[in-house]
Amino acid sequence: DGGITQSPKYLFRKEGQNVTLSCEQNLNHDAMYWYRQDPGQGLRLIYYSQIVNDFQKGDIAEGYSVSREKKESFPLTVTSAQKNPTAFYLCASRGGLDYEQYFGPGTRLTVT
Amino acid sequence: AQKITQTQPGMFVQEKEAVTLDCTYDTSDQSYGLFWYKQPSSGEMIFLIYQGSYDEQNATEGRYSLNFQKARKSANLVISASQLGDSAMYFCAMRGPWGQGGKLIFGQGTELSVKP
DSSP: OOOEEEEOSEEEEOTTOOEEEEEEEOSOOSEEEEEEEOTTOOEEEEEEEEETTEEEEOTTOTTEEEOOSBTTBOOEEEOTTOSOOOEEEEEEEEOTTOSSOEEOOOEEEEEO | OOEEEOOOSEEEEETTSOEEEOOEEEOOOSSOEEEEEEEOTTOOOEEEEEEETTOSSOOEETTEEEEEETTTTEEEEEEOSOOGGGOEEEEEEEEOOGGGTTOEEEOOOEEEEEEO
């Protein structure tokens, strides 16, 4: 089955630690996205990538970093510089001719 | 700047009845796309329906239809014959400029509860 996987579903970290969230897709999509969702809010774009080895900052990129070494993978690192990292993180991808984005199941990160 | 506004934080509907979820948008672009996504309690975002700004007819997908009124800048979602499984958060979104990777700009969402 084609789709997007994110792991783990729940992640707990101590303040000051970097943490990497995984996102893998087997849809052969060129574009991939990372969004953040806070309680009672819509999604906000962190980073996006339209092609391997290239990525761009979204609206709230501070304190985050990404890489795109393979078409299938777009990991997100939440660094210690992110002031409020506790949130729900969603990865998405889009094919070249598609308008809609397909989302993964999300990772809920809690930092204490 | 592009913006999506959903003014109904929560809605209730009786099972088997129709419900309309409101969405207004703001953009200066002539070409844009509007989306509705469903988010159940599990958290995954499920694509429901898409409307392009140049589409003359309202989009429909099964029990979902999008009431697109361009002059009013509104893109309301109509769910017919509500089912208990329709209880979820619903988000209206707009595609941002292709120069920004086609990112989605989301509204705050509407929580729909379907009563038996």
